[in-house]
Amino acid sequence: MQPIRVLSANWGKPDSMLISTYVDGGGYEALKKALAMTPEQVIQEVKDSEMRGRGGAGFPTGMKWSFVPKNAPKPTYLLCNADESEPGTFKDRQIMEKDPHMLIEGMIISGYAIASSPMSYIYIRGEFYYAFTVLEKALAEAREKGFLGKNILGSGFDFDITVHRGAGAYICGEETGLIESLEGKRGQPRVKPPFPAVVGVFGGPTVVNNVETLACVPLILKNGAAWFKGFGVPKNTGPKLYCVSGHVRKPGVYEFPMDISLKELIYEHCGGIPEDRKLKAVIPGGASAPMLTADEIDLPLTFDAVMKAGSMLGSAGVIVIDESACIVDSVWRLSKFFAHESCGQCTPCREGTNWMESVLDRIERGEGREHDHDLLMDMSENIGGKSLCALGDAAIGPVISSIKKFRAEYEYHFTHKTCLPGTRRYRRLGMAAVH
Amino acid sequence: MADLHPDNPYARDRFADPATQLTFPPEAQEKFEWILSRYPTKMAALLPTLHLAQETWGWISPEVVLYLSELLELSPATVFGVVSFYNMYNQKPVGKYFLQVCTNLSCMLRDSYQIYDHLQEKLSLEPGATTSDGKFTIMEVECLGSCDTAPVVQINNDYHEQMTIESLDQLLDGLK
Numbered sequence A: 001m002q003p004i005r006v007l008s009a010n011w012g013k014p015d016s017m018l019i020s021t022y023v024d025g026g027g028y029e030a031l032k033k034a035l036a037m038t039p040e041q042v043i044q045e046v047k048d049s050e051m052r053g054r055g056g057a058g059f060p061t062g063m064k065w066s067f068v069p070k071n072a073p074k075p076t077y078l079l080c081n082a083d084e085s086e087p088g089t090f091k092d093r094q095i096m097e098k099d100p101h102m103l104i105e106g107m108i109i110s111g112y113a114i115a116s117s118p119m120s121y122i123y124i125r126g127e128f129y130y131a132f133t134v135l136e137k138a139l140a141e142a143r144e145k146g147f148l149g150k151n152i153l154g155s156g157f158d159f160d161i162t163v164h165r166g167a168g169a170y171i172c173g174e175e176t177g178l179i180e181s182l183e184g185k186r187g188q189p190r191v192k193p194p195f196p197a198v199v200g201v202f203g204g205p206t207v208v209n210n211v212e213t214l215a216c217v218p219l220i221l222k223n224g225a226a227w228f229k230g231f232g233v234p235k236n237t238g239p240k241l242y243c244v245s246g247h248v249r250k251p252g253v254y255e256f257p258m259d260i261s262l263k264e265l266i267y268e269h270c271g272g273i274p275e276d277r278k279l280k281a282v283i284p285g286g287a288s289a290p291m292l293t294a295d296e297i298d299l300p301l302t303f304d305a306v307m308k309a310g311s312m313l314g315s316a317g318v319i320v321i322d323e324s325a326c327i328v329d330s331v332w333r334l335s336k337f338f339a340h341e342s343c344g345q346c347t348p349c350r351e352g353t354n355w356m357e358s359v360l361d362r363i364e365r366g367e368g369r370e371h372d373h374d375l376l377m378d379m380s381e382n383i384g385g386k387s388l389c390a391l392g393d394a395a396i397g398p399v400i401s402s403i404k405k406f407r408a409e410y411e412y413h414f415t416h417k418t419c420l421p422g423t424r425r426y427r428r429l430g431m432a433a434v435h
Numbered sequence B: 001m002a003d004l005h006p007d008n009p010y011a012r013d014r015f016a017d018p019a020t021q022l023t024f025p026p027e028a029q030e031k032f033e034w035i036l037s038r039y040p041t042k043m044a045a046l047l048p049t050l051h052l053a054q055e056t057w058g059w060i061s062p063e064v065v066l067y068l069s070e071l072l073e074l075s076p077a078t079v080f081g082v083v084s085f086y087n088m089y090n091q092k093p094v095g096k097y098f099l100q101v102c103t104n105l106s107c108m109l110r111d112s113y114q115i116y117d118h119l120q121e122k123l124s125l126e127p128g129a130t131t132s133d134g135k136f137t138i139m140e141v142e143c144l145g146s147c148d149t150a151p152v153v154q155i156n157n158d159y160h161e162q163m164t165i166e167s168l169d170q171l172l173d174g175l176k
Helices: A019-024 A029-035 A039-048 A061-066 A091-098 A100-113 A129-144 A175-182 A211-223 A225-229 A262-269 A303-308 A327-341 A347-364 A372-383 A391-405 A407-416 B026-037 B043-057 B062-071 B076-085 B112-123 B165-174
Strands: A077-082 A119-124 A160-165 A206-210 A239-246 A252-257 A279-283 A317-322 B097-102 B136-141 B153-155 B158-160
Touching (some): A019 A100, A039 A061, A039 A225, A077 A100, A077 A175, A091 A129, A091 A239, A160 B043, A252 A262, A262 A279, A327 A347, A347 A372, A391 A407, B026 B043, B043 B076
Parallel strands (some): A077 A206
């Protein structure tokens, strides 16, 4: 399969972030087209495209929009989730830095479709300072050209965007955590229902969409739902950005129709593994996704196929781990991440993630107890499904999958008090865990 | 103020000096008013205003907490609760160059811990501490979203990608 250049069409151009580059490539044509349609027609077009959200959950975008009540007493808000913090994911930053107008045009069209309040927000993670400055400049350009502001292109539709910087909290990528954070609070997820589509930010109905999702919207409007469905397979449609990192020769963001095989992606497009080492495990969809083994990679990277394989496409952050890495060490690092990022609200997640991290650490140190993997499985059972948001479920994914698939390597640590020969640990054990 | 034991390391840090009155300088004040105009509630302006305060004073001191709580009509406890929840608000002063090393999985697989260890040894610094000349602070951070260019070190607002010990040494030599 050949890589495509649809979402990434402008990335190679020298001034790809300027409005002139975007307009020269046919940018803001979709907006004109959309404003001549009714909001219902726009929603129908996106529904027809069968696009599923690119943030991780893969929920159909058009359906999400149609949940917004029509005559709510409070304003409806459109929020862009640009908190991209899932380890292994770095696609949204590329869109924002290299082609910010694609996102902006997508937001204006989406805002029109859901009858958004005149103010909408991009919640960008605080660390993305450069992307933030690029967006601010792009927004100023769009205001100057009349694409943002009052009575956009004479349509009577008022719409503007504010970029809101987060401050370093993974949990704010969870949509209700994001909403809390935007309201000026700690980003602790809310009890659902009510879902954000009914009561979201500032008490109004709220749609939260990922950057890549919103960037697809102008493409759908410009080229039609049928064109969009021409990429990928039914129910898993469209061009898709895949992020590949870890043990590959050519890590990076790759764009393919949404059915590229994981094997082909790693071995043909990313150049395979350095020094031709053997593949050990692949995380197909960011740190939250359960691991796949080398025998399980002959699979198309669609939401449905990866789920059927027991993992999830998530944010399409593919992390490749080769035979030289100690699996316990790798899983420990992910556990440390989840322990650090647990918001502290639900006891099973707050206590469980920290406990899992310390048990994995002691196994790695050669101080593990014989039944520690059973203990980890037991803990996982008591974390999964027992917290308000998906962080707890995410935290157990790598732990359960690695114990099931690499049980012998865990057991080696118990019997030999060290890592499997030929594998290495990437840190000095003297270091204490820092939270 | 009396309820913390004097040996508690936070006893001195967590309370504002009532003699210190802060106000935003005119340029920051202008930005603050623009921020307020972008949100339907005052509280929603808290995160951006904290960023603004940190740009202005370098860290979120107890005096800043008090000042912002007055500006935004929130309790100091609410403001402090937010400050302590988020990683990026510095609760103590940091060096002129704040070196943040990503050690999450994708960076770790490309030896970011070697970079992190090297930094600690070279600057003889504990994580979170600042050199006596006030120049450098080191911190281990979670995924920075730049995994294809691992290992990544963020210095203040800028990402430095595909770092090696050699390129890091060169970079440090250039930081005056």
